Amino acid sequence: MTGALVEPLTASPLRSLLRLRLGSRVDRALVFLATGEEPRVERPRHDETCPYRSPSLTMVWRRAFDRAYWVSLVDHDAVVDLHDHRADTWHGGTTRVSATWWVSDPALVARERLPVGDVPSWIAHDAARRSVRADMAPMEFQVPEVGVSYRIGRSLPSSVPEPSQTADMPFVWGDERRAAYRFYREAVAQGPYSLAGLWLLHHPDQAREVLDWTVQNRTLLSDQAEWERSLVALLQGLGAEDRGFIGVKLAELLSSMGIPQADETLRRVESAHRRAGRRAASP
Structure with missing residues (x-):
């Protein structure tokens, strides 16, 4: 995803759903609205x-x-001015603080198409009505109107500028450091394969050491067992209709790959799926 909170799904919905269920990504949610x-x-x-x-x-x-x-689920940073309403403050005032916020209601954020740039203002509004103070950190609060939650951090000098509204990293970083962070975050997310390749890119003379490491830690480089456990857990949680659907789609995939027996298998699975549907629909 880019720096936006909400992006329309442009790929196959079914494939995207299965990849999310079987994958290990934790930085986004998939929302369906009707x-x-x-x-x-x-x-x-x-x-x-x-x-x-x-x-x-x-x-x-x-x-x-x-x-x-x-919908992005990553943490974002912001700068917020808190109004000081304490009785011992003569004319009131503001305290500039750092804040961390994240999406807590993906469906509401998707429905409202909430822009990143609007969130700091919503946080300031919510903090004002709750009389949130800088010394209340690290309490968490939710902005129910827009589906985000936030946590107030440390006080900042009043001269500290507000961060870029499209950034999801600390606002003190420059563009070059942000790009490097995104690159390495993606490399880490792809697991040991990516990290081993990145190491060899910078240290090509250490290929033998990397080879020895991969042999000794081959289980880390194989996600077969985890993938199988995830698939079994997914299939166990399906109803009869969904299991029949998966059977049809699998048979169609085998047929498209030219497996000789796939067409006959597809006919049998589709027939069984239709019979199950008629039984479920009958009173």
Whole structure:
């Protein structure tokens, strides 16, 4: 994703959903919206805080939604001026503080298409109505109107400028450091393969050491076991309709690859899927 909070889904919805469920990315959620229907949200695995139900594979395959969006879940930094309303302050005043904020309601953020640049103003508004002070850090607060949460940090000199509204890194960084950070963050996210390649790029004379390391740590470079566990967990959680759907799509994939027996398998699976659908629809 870019620096935007919300981006329309441009790839296959079904493939995007499966990749999110089976993958290890934790920096974004997939939101499906339909007029008059409850939003469906797929967040990274092991996240138990999402109040929305996950979409079913069948719903996504049938495109039973109007819009789909990626929503960023990374932490952002901001500078906020807190109004001081304490009784011992003669004329009031402001205290400039750092703040960290993140998306806590992906569906609301997607529905409102919330721009990054609007969030600091919402934080200042929410902090003012709650009478938040700099000495209340590190308490967390939620802005219910826009679906973000924030935490007040340390006090800053009044001369500190506000960060770029499109940045998701500390505002004191320059463009070159931001680009380097994004590059290395992506390299780390891709796992040991990427890091080993990056090391060889800078130290080509150490190829033998890297080879020895890969042999000794081959399990780290193989995600087969984790992928299999994830797939098993996914299939166990599916209903009969979704399992039938997966069977059809798998048979179609094998057929497209030219597997000789795939066409016959596809006919059998589709027939079984239709019979299961008729049984489910009968009173």
